[in-house]
Structure formats: structure tokens, C-alpha cells
Amino acid sequence: MIGPAALFFHQGDYHNHLRKLVQSSLSLEAIKKLIPGVESIAISTLDSWANGQIINTFHGMKKFSFEVGILAIFGNLEKHYREELKMNYSILDKGYNSFPTNLPGTAYHKAVLARKRLGLILGEIINERKEKKVLENDLLGHLLNFKNEKGQILTEDQIADNIIGVLFAAQDTTASALTWILKYLHDNPKLLEAVKEEQKTIYLSNENGKKGLTWAQTRNMPFTYKVILESLRLASIVSFTFREAVVDVEYNGYLIPKGWKVMPLFRNIHHNPEYFNEPQTFDPYRFEVAPKPNTYMPFGNGSHSCPGNELAKLEVLILIHHLVNKLRWEVLGSGEVEYSPFPVPKNGLPARFYDLAGQ
Numbered sequence: 316m317i318g319p320a321a322l323f324f325h326q327g328d329y330h331n332h333l334r335k336l337v338q339s340s341l342s343l344e345a346i347k348k349l350i351p352g353v354e355s356i357a358i359s360t361l362d363s364w365a366n367g368q369i370i371n372t373f374h375g376m377k378k379f380s381f382e383v384g385i386l387a388i389f390g391n392l393e394k395h396y397r398e399e400l401k402m403n404y405s406i407l408d409k410g411y412n413s414f415p416t417n418l419p420g421t422a423y424h425k426a427v428l429a430r431k432r433l434g435l436i437l438g439e440i441i442n443e444r445k446e447k448k449v450l451e452n453d454l455l456g457h458l459l460n461f462k463n464e465k466g467q468i469l470t471e472d473q474i475a476d477n478i479i480g481v482l483f484a485a486q487d488t489t490a491s492a493l494t495w496i497l498k499y500l501h502d503n504p505k506l507l508e509a510v511k512e513e514q515k516t517i518y519l520s521n522e523n524g525k526k527g528l529t530w531a532q533t534r535n536m537p538f539t540y541k542v543i544l545e546s547l548r549l550a551s552i553v554s555f556t557f558r559e560a561v562v563d564v565e566y567n568g569y570l571i572p573k574g575w576k577v578m579p580l581f582r583n584i585h586h587n588p589e590y591f592n593e594p595q596t597f598d599p600y601r602f603e604v605a606p607k608p609n610t611y612m613p614f615g616n617g618s619h620s621c622p623g624n625e626l627a628k629l630e631v632l633i634l635i636h637h638l639v640n641k642l643r644w645e646v647l648g649s650g651e652v653e654y655s656p657f658p659v660p661k662n663g664l665p666a667r668f669y670d671l672a673g674q
């Protein structure tokens with residue numbers, strides 16, 4: 316449903332080539348340039364919540380992370396394309412994990428049709444780009460310009476699968492992280508005050524937000540950054556991954572034979588008291604000391620680790636900056652967790668948001 320040619324389903328040469336393309340479109344140099352765009356998406360997202368109605372925080376954050384994903388992939392894409400992609404992707408999103416009954420009316424069937432339409436829309440965008448012949452530095456530009464050592468280029472299907480793959484990898488993960496951060500800060504008023512203080516100083520130096528955030532400012536939010544690290548540890552959004560033993564491996568006296576599937580459980584490592592004292596306590600200050608090597612892996616590890624981790628942290632910092640400077644929020648939901656499939660506070664953390672200036 317996501318697309319068989321998406322990079323995370325592959326290894327070897329094809330994976331290496333694609334990973335380089337994705338990595339270079341999400342490098343520090345590339346994401347620096349996205350700051351004004353991400354900021355304007357953050358501001359309009361928050362403005363739409365500020366009237367006190369009940370918001371499903373996770374759904375709201377999903378809209379935000381999707382728009383940021385579109386920006387990183389296509390740069391400034393025309394509005395009608397953005398809307399069509401958004402509408403069809405949300406149908407795909409509802410059906411990709413449903414029981415695969417391909418009968419009219421089922422979520423699965425609707426998702427299959429939406430996936431076909433997404434392929435067509437992406438085809439149109441690709442053709443337009445090719446006609447314009449401009450060399451863009453976004454992910455689509457990198458995918459279109461690729462040629463391997465034999466001079467082969469990527470097919471339209473390979474490009475479409477990888478675009479949908481990146482959107483898939485980027486959306487729920489980042490939205491879940493943001494939702495947990497809002498919950499943890501709400502539950503820990505002293506920590507929220509410390510974040511506010513840090514962000515207020517930056518806001519004031521930007522003439523009450525009249526000037527946009529700079530790259531240097533986003534790299535100098537030490538406490539907010541620790542809140543993000545600790546939220547990723549405690550929530551462990553991607554709680555495990557799959558690997559396959561490519562040779563016989565001996566581990567702790569056990570033999571893992573070649574070909575066996577291995578499932579490293581990041582959450583168990585993140586919640587192990589040997590590595591993180593009182594692991595169930597939300598304590599950003601623990602990150603004043605760097606964790607031991609290989610005990611902190613919210614973005615995975617090795618050749619498939621997350622190429623979007625810097626963009627994810629950047630967009631979270633930007634959203635939190637504007638959130639704490641402009642709004643206060645009341646959480647209405649309980650503390651329970653549900654898996655959809657990523658862990659999210661129950662019912663997406665229903666909350667009311669109020670404009671601080673209007674009070």
C-alpha cells in the first residue's frame with residue numbers, strides 16, 4: 316500500500332542509493348532553508364486551534380507534520396496539489412492497516428483507490444517538474460536527478476513509492492512525539508514554566524515574534540531540546556524494529572541462526588533502570604549527561620536509522636516555540652495510551668487551546 320519500492324523495504328545498492336538521496340534532501344544545509352516555511356505552517360496550525368474548541372491534538376499535529384513533509388519533499392507546491400495529496404493520503408492512512416477485504420465500502424478498498432489516485436497526482440507533479448527543467452534541491456529534485464553508475468534513472472513508480480514512503484515515515488511519528496510533549500509538559504507545570512522562560516527570551520529578542528526564528532536560535536534551545544529527548548525516550552514512539560540475522564550470531568550464550576528474524580525492542584532499552592534511573596519519571600534534566608552508547612535509540616540505529624531525525628527535531632522546536640508563546644492548553648483526556656499503531660495518548664489527547672493575548 317505504501318509502495319514496494321520505498322527505501323525501508325530494501326537493502327543493498329538500491330537502498331544505499333535512495334538513502335543518500337533522502338539524506339541529502341534532509342541534511343542540515345537543506346533543512347536550514349525550510350525554517351520560514353515550517354514556521355508559517357506552525358503559526359497557521361496554532362491559530363486555527365486558539366478559540367477554545369476541543370481539538371484532537373494528535374490529528375492536529377498530523378496535519379502539521381504532513382504539511383512539513385510536503386514542504387521538504389516538493390518545496391513550495393501549488394495549493395491544489397497539496398489539497399489533493401492531503402485528501403487522498405488521509406484515505407490511504409485510514410485503510411493501510413485495516414483488514415484487507417477489497418470490497419466496495421471497506422476502508423481497505425477506499426485506500427487502494429486513493430493509492431492509485433496518489434500515483435496519478437504524483438505523475439502530474441513529476442511531469443510538470445520535468446517540463447520546467449529547473450534543478451530543485453528538494454527530495455523530488457534529488458529523486459528526478461538520480462542516475463546510477465550504469466546511467467539508469469528511477470522509474471516514476473519508484474519515485475512515487477519513495478515520496479509516499481517518506482510521508483508515511485514522517486507523519487505519525489512526529490505527530491505522536493508532539494502530542495506526548497504536550498501531555499508531559501501539561502502534567503509537569505514546573506518544566507513547562509522552564510520551557511516558556513527559554514522560549515519567551517527568544518520571542519522577545521525577535522520583537523514579539525515579528526521577526527522569524529533563525530537557524531542559530533533553533534540550535535540554542537537547550538532545555539526545550541532536552542524535553543524533546545526525554546519525551547522520545549519515555550514515549551518510545553517507534554518501540555521496535557525488525558532485522559534479519561545475515562550470519563549466525565551468538566548473543567549472551569544464545570545462538571541466533573542466519574536467516575532468523577530479530578526484533579530489537581527500543582522501548583525496553585529506554586525503560587531499563589540500569590541505563591535510565593527511575594525510567595518511568597519524566598525528567599529532561601537526565602540528558603544533562605549523555606546516555607551510554609547504544610542505550611538511546613529513538614531514531615533507530617545502523618543503516619536504516621532515521622534520515623529525518625534533524626528535520627523532526629527542528630519542526631518540533633519551532634512548533635513548541637510558537638505554542639508556549641501564544642497559547643495555553645487544558646488537557647481533557649486521561650493518561651491512557653492507545654496504539655494506532657504508534658503509541659498516542661487515548662483519543663489523540665483531546666485538549667482546549669486559548670490565545671494568551673486574548674485573556
Ligand code: HEM
Pocket residue numbers: 322323324334337341384387480481484485486488489492552553556557612613614615616618619620621622623624626627
Ligand atoms: C519524531 C519523529 C520520528 C521518529 C521517532 C522516527 C523514528 C524512526 C526510526 C526508529 C526509524 C528506523 C526504523 C528501523 O530501523 O527499522 C526511522 C526510519 C526512517 N525515517 Fe524516521 N522518525 C521520525 C521522523 C521522520 C521524519 C520527519 C522523516 C522524513 C521527513 C523520517 C523519515 C524516515 C525514513 C525515510 C526512514 C527509513 C530509513 C531507511 O530505511 O533507510 N522520519 N525513523
